[in-house]
Amino acid sequence: MSSKKAPSLNWYQRFTYTVVNFTEYVFYNLGRRVGQNPKKTILICWIFVFLSSLGFLRFHQEKNPMKLWVPRNSKFVKDTEWLMQKFQLGYRPQVVQIVANDVLTPEVFQQLLELDFSVDSARTGKNVTWSDVCFTIPKVNKELIRLMEGDNKGNSSEKDPSVTMNAALYCSFVEIMENECFKKSILELWDYNPSVINQLTKPDILSTLNNYDENAIMGRFKNYKELLGGVTYNETGHIVAAKSLQNFWMVSVNFTTVDMDKTGNNAGTADWASEDALEWESEFLKTVEDFRYESNLTFFYTASRSFGDISNATMFQDIGILCIGIFIMVIYVQFVISKFNWLEARVTLGCIGLLTVGMAFIVGCGLCSLIGISYGPVHTSLPFLLMGLGIDDMFVIMACWEELTKEQKKLPVSERIGLMLKHAGVSITVTSVTDILAFIIGASTILPSLESYCLYAAFCVFMTFIFAVTFFTACFVLDQERIERKQNGIIVCLKHENYEANECSQRQISNRFFHYVYSKAVLTTTGKTVVILITVICLGFSLESIRKLEQRFDPTWFIPQSTYFADYLRARKTYFPTSGAELLNIKRMVGELANHSDIALGVVSWVDPFRNFVRTNFHTDIYQEVLSDTYFSLYLSMFLFSARNAEYQANFRFERPLECGVAAPNIIMSSIDFHFNQFKGPEEYLPAMHTVQDVATSSNFSTGDGFITVWSKVFATWITDELIETEVMRNLQLALLCVMVCTALLIADLQACFWIFICVLLTMVNVCGFMQRWGLTIDLVSCIGLELAIGLCVDYATHIGHTFLTIKDGTRRERALKTVTSIGSAVVYGGISTLIGVFMLSQSEAYTFQSFFKIFFLVIVFGLFHGVVLLPVILSWVGPRPYNVGTIVRQSDTEMT
Numbered sequence: 001m002s003s004k005k006a007p008s009l010n011w012y013q014r015f016t017y018t019v020v021n022f023t024e025y026v027f028y029n030l031g032r033r034v035g036q037n038p039k040k041t042i043l044i045c046w047i048f049v050f051l052s053s054l055g056f057l058r059f060h061q062e063k064n065p066m067k068l069w070v071p072r073n074s075k076f077v078k079d080t081e082w083l084m085q086k087f088q089l090g091y092r093p094q095v096v097q098i099v100a101n102d103v104l105t106p107e108v109f110q111q112l113l114e115l116d117f118s119v120d121s122a123r124t125g126k127n128v129t130w131s132d133v134c135f136t137i138p139k140v141n142k143e144l145i146r147l148m149e150g151d152n153k154g155n156s157s158e159k160d161p162s163v164t165m166n167a168a169l170y171c172s173f174v175e176i177m178e179n180e181c182f183k184k185s186i187l188e189l190w191d192y193n194p195s196v197i198n199q200l201t202k203p204d205i206l207s208t209l210n211n212y213d214e215n216a217i218m219g220r221f222k223n224y225k226e227l228l229g230g231v232t233y234n235e236t237g238h239i240v241a242a243k244s245l246q247n248f249w250m251v252s253v254n255f256t257t258v259d260m261d262k263t264g265n266n267a268g269t270a271d272w273a274s275e276d277a278l279e280w281e282s283e284f285l286k287t288v289e290d291f292r293y294e295s296n297l298t299f300f301y302t303a304s305r306s307f308g309d310i311s312n313a314t315m316f317q318d319i320g321i322l323c324i325g326i327f328i329m330v331i332y333v334q335f336v337i338s339k340f341n342w343l344e345a346r347v348t349l350g351c352i353g354l355l356t357v358g359m360a361f362i363v364g365c366g367l368c369s370l371i372g373i374s375y376g377p378v379h380t381s382l383p384f385l386l387m388g389l390g391i392d393d394m395f396v397i398m399a400c401w402e403e404l405t406k407e408q409k410k411l412p413v414s415e416r417i418g419l420m421l422k423h424a425g426v427s428i429t430v431t432s433v434t435d436i437l438a439f440i441i442g443a444s445t446i447l448p449s450l451e452s453y454c455l456y457a458a459f460c461v462f463m464t465f466i467f468a469v470t471f472f473t474a475c476f477v478l479d480q481e482r483i484e485r486k487q488n489g490i491i492v493c494l495k496h497e498n499y500e501a502n503e504c505s506q507r508q509i510s511n512r513f514f515h516y517v518y519s520k521a522v523l524t525t526t527g528k529t530v531v532i533l534i535t536v537i538c539l540g541f542s543l544e545s546i547r548k549l550e551q552r553f554d555p556t557w558f559i560p561q562s563t564y565f566a567d568y569l570r571a572r573k574t575y576f577p578t579s580g581a582e583l584l585n586i587k588r589m590v591g592e593l594a595n596h597s598d599i600a601l602g603v604v605s606w607v608d609p610f611r612n613f614v615r616t617n618f619h620t621d622i623y624q625e626v627l628s629d630t631y632f633s634l635y636l637s638m639f640l641f642s643a644r645n646a647e648y649q650a651n652f653r654f655e656r657p658l659e660c661g662v663a664a665p666n667i668i669m670s671s672i673d674f675h676f677n678q679f680k681g682p683e684e685y686l687p688a689m690h691t692v693q694d695v696a697t698s699s700n701f702s703t704g705d706g707f708i709t710v711w712s713k714v715f716a717t718w719i720t721d722e723l724i725e726t727e728v729m730r731n732l733q734l735a736l737l738c739v740m741v742c743t744a745l746l747i748a749d750l751q752a753c754f755w756i757f758i759c760v761l762l763t764m765v766n767v768c769g770f771m772q773r774w775g776l777t778i779d780l781v782s783c784i785g786l787e788l789a790i791g792l793c794v795d796y797a798t799h800i801g802h803t804f805l806t807i808k809d810g811t812r813r814e815r816a817l818k819t820v821t822s823i824g825s826a827v828v829y830g831g832i833s834t835l836i837g838v839f840m841l842s843q844s845e846a847y848t849f850q851s852f853f854k855i856f857f858l859v860i861v862f863g864l865f866h867g868v869v870l871l872p873v874i875l876s877w878v879g880p881r882p883y884n885v886g887t888i889v890r891q892s893d894t895e896m897t
Contacts, residue, residue, distance in 0.1 A: 019748040020883050027425030027469070028418040034473045035414030041474035045359070045467060052363040055370030062374035063264025069780060071446040079709040084255035086653050086669045091135035091182065091250040092273060092304035094284050097571050099298040103245040104209070106200050108297065112247060113187060113197050115291050119249060122283045133277045134181030135252040163617040163638060171660035184248035186224050210238045229575030244575035249284070251277045251304065267377045269558065270308035281305045300568040310565050311558035314846045325840030329387060330354060332836055336829045337398050338489070342496055345489030349479045356467045357383065357390040364460030376449045378784055379456055381852050384841065385788055386464050388834025389435065392795055393428045393468040399826035400424035417477055423806060425469055430746045431798050432465035435791035437742050438735040442787040445727050450784055461791070510825035518820050518872065523813055528873045535870055539762060542769025549772040553779035560845040603674040606648040613639045633663035640664070728783045735790045736761060743798060751880040752801045759797035759866040764789065766862040767855060774854050781848050785855035792834065792859045796867025799827045804875050808882040816876040824868055831864045
């Protein structure tokens, strides 16, 4: 045993000594214990897996889009909850669009009538019919309406019959009216009468369409011209032709009774609906699809469930293809860790390496479920991330085993395993801890799905690390004992006595390849210059691209272009370019809103009609005279039960049901409807959203307990778009800071940490720049991908930097060459394994998987370049000295051996 004492150390060198010596000592002892008790270690790991899997008893997969994609404490979430509670009822449109050179022909109308009859007659397997799920409105009885209106029909200047008639008589007329299912159809102009519609001529259609009474009665849809697209007008302004025609069926939804755990989907993209409604909508799609095949017209169609169904199916339909990637990974792992002889073919060990990843995933998900963290749709990509990280750890462990000296390889297996983990354990600890902390930082986001994903990833990466140094190492011990017993690597029961491995299988081909390439090319003066030049060019190119990187997300990206829903969206955009997303609940300030014609279209307000109703019938202008509560409630009741204004009942919710002839109860909520125009992107729709919000909040309504808001389902996407850029920058900055601090503490060399940080930073800049060139934008999916990117790219540089510090002999260039020769192949193999794991994602049609593949591909390419090529070049020039604990560590080695 050497008696030489350690030289005098400054505070940071003492810190370095403490960190390095302690971690190496811990892993040396862990390796010895695992080497001495491999079967016991495996049993303990499996018991832990079993106990952790009990957490699945509390497993919950979140399907509510409001709890996945929108910040929990945002105004939008609070508004939505309030509106659903107060408004309760709504409807879901089912749409058919017919396209022809001219849809205003008898042939088109006759086929539309047949389709309407087929849809109305559709019946599901559970006997759910259209009448069971439709949104109902008062049924028009034209004879009754004419009787009530008398000679004043169509003359808006005369008093309304709800005022002139005896209240009891009028209300008796109203009460005997039945309800009917709400549809928006041009066939309504002829009351869906087959005998009339089948006899229509082209002039009949145009005459009725150009001259119908646009005043709605009893909630009937009134603006039939809105159902037409690609309209042609003559010189007098009359419609003479149209290229497209839409037909709507409105399905009812009671928001208070919807259970998203039952009706939602695994992708978190479903809308609120009852189980019966979803079943009928499926039958609707089947009915229209069958009718389309039998018709000679061009049909486009969609149901309210279409987006959720297709996005969900797209995300999960390619699992079979992705499993092929796992199979390829198994083959690749065998190729890397096995030697081409009967003994050292580590077939079982390679499969166990992937089993380790599966165990980590099960335990991580079980523990997260146990503490109440919901599972989300994007979590499906976690196994592919873990495969990359787990197999990388496995390759590093194997590389450290191969680097044992001839004297060390003569020691007992437990001692050799301790020495193997002494270096490998520290290396994978640094990468794992930085990954985990990066994910913990990411979990501080305000986006629920990203928060959940990062927590799951942190738990799973931690368990991947734990099982790599315990379970996999224990299995490695058993496999090594098999080799030393001369048992076949494929058929274990077959024993080879006096077997000598062929010379070719003992050659370290990859290490020799790296030594040749780096000594003859990369680490030469010319090679270094080329590497620096490539780095600078890529950096400049990326910085220029980052300036063009957009923050944009379109939910239709989740829809493959080959689906019927994508066909419908294209047709709608072509023939109805001004139809945007429907929005509800903008009160007052209608005049100001209408002035924003570049933003809002089709503002439908009950305020002006109510004013006209009161002024005509009671000679009072409510804009100039304040009505008492009594008169206001009385007039409002008459207004809502009048023949031409009953449609506005849908815009009110009262404390109790509205009754004809009785003053209206206290109003809980009223709404005003309008449509947004089509917008190109967030640079247009975000200012538009804020404009209408300002219109609402600038009113004087918000006093006392008053509440005013602007709401739309599409706001969920827009709000996320608005926040995501800030979230991405914050998370990336914090994660990079975390990487710097973590490597400084674990690697314990400031200069090495600085160069590792530079490599990670350059990688992230290149990834962001090239993802813009690849057509990606900043959205929720890419935000998650970039969060994962830091965890991946830090591994490559950290392995190289840490190994460089452990090599004590030679010049900087010689130490850099030894670094890439000993660990470079393992790092590259780990990167390739990750690439194989995610390559099959590129074969998926799902936008999520496509985005992940592009980001991971860029991370692997640039991460390996900066970690395995650029960093050795830098270290060969200005690399730090090795750990200043050489004498003490060698003494410790002697004592332990």
